[in-house]
Amino acid sequence: PDAYINRDGDGFTVVMNSGFMPRLVINREYSELLDKAQRTDSTLRGYVKERSAAAQSLITAVEEREHTLVRIIRHTLAEQPGFYATGRDLQPMSMQSVAAALGLHTSTVSRAVQDKYIVCAAGTVPLKSLFSQGVEGAGGPSLSPAYIKERIAACMQSEDKSAPLSDEDIRTALKMLGIDISRRTVAKYRESLGIASSRLRREY
Numbered sequence: 208p209d210a211y212i213n214r215d216g217d218g219f220t221v222v223m224n225s226g227f228m229p230r231l232v233i234n235r236e237y238s239e240l241l242d243k244a245q246r247t248d249s250t251l252r253g254y255v256k257e258r259s260a261a262a263q264s265l266i267t268a269v270e271e272r273e274h275t276l277v278r279i280i281r282h283t284l285a286e287q288p289g290f291y292a293t294g295r296d297l298q299p300m301s302m303q304s305v306a307a308a309l310g311l312h313t314s315t316v317s318r319a320v321q322d323k324y325i326v327c328a329a330g331t332v333p334l335k336s337l338f339s340q341g342v343e344g345a346g347g348p349s350l351s352p353a354y355i356k357e358r359i360a361a362c363m364q365s366e367d368k369s370a371p372l373s374d375e376d377i378r379t380a381l382k383m384l385g386i387d388i389s390r391r392t393v394a395k396y397r398e399s400l401g402i403a404s405s406r407l408r409r410e411y
Contacts, residue, residue: 209334210280212291212327219284219291221277231266233259275319278309283337290337294329297353302338355386356396363402368410376405 211222241255282305289296302320306313323334339352362380366372372380374393381388394404402408 208324208326208331209276210323210325212280212284212325214292221280221284223273223277225273231269233262233266272319275311275315276323279305279316279319280325280334282309283334287337290329291327294327295353295357297337297339297351299351300338305338352396355381355388356400358384358386359393359396360400360402363408368408371405371408373405 208224210224213220213222238259241251244251244255246252283300284291286300286305287298289298302316303313305311306316309316320334320338324331325334358381359377362372362377374390374397377397378388378390378393381393397404
């Protein structure tokens with residue numbers, strides 16, 4: 208994992224797992240060798256200056272990327288306290304909203320979280336999985352796909368196994384809870400949970 212999210216009283220702390228990553232530096236021996244050579248060669252002097260600047264620019268970019276990652280993770284702590292506390296109840300949170308709050312471009316947030324993992328109450332999870340577009344609730348705040356999936360799974364836990372709920376039955380039940388989604392979306396979320404169709408769930 209790239210970071211650990213630890214409980215600290217009523218809050219959380221972010222501990223970056225950067226110890227296993229090598230620190231980028233310009234090779235001192237190579238730098239000294241070139242420094243001696245460039246004193247007598249103006250062409251080499253320009254080349255060394257250009258390459259040294261490029262190397263330093265790369266080092267700075269890597270350091271800034273980690274700093275950006277820390278900022279993003281800390282922002283998600285403020286946006287998702289329930290998720291970090293319990294590993295559930297993930298709320299809708301888009302990369303666009305995080306980028307706007309931090310004064311970054313959306314593509315910068317996307318690159319920063321790509322292939323990054325965190326350890327929290329939910330286990331080891333991809334940081335990218337915290338971002339999603341929400342579904343508007345009836346007269347209330349938007350609901351995350353993770354929350355809706357929890358409700359779908361809850362509906363099925365109490366169903367009559369001899370007459371399991373169809374996707375349309377589940378859609379109707381969710382609508383009574385203020386979650387208005389299509390039958391096709393119910394089927395997509397059900398399949399993502401690894402739950403078979405009502406025909407295959409029926410127990411005779």
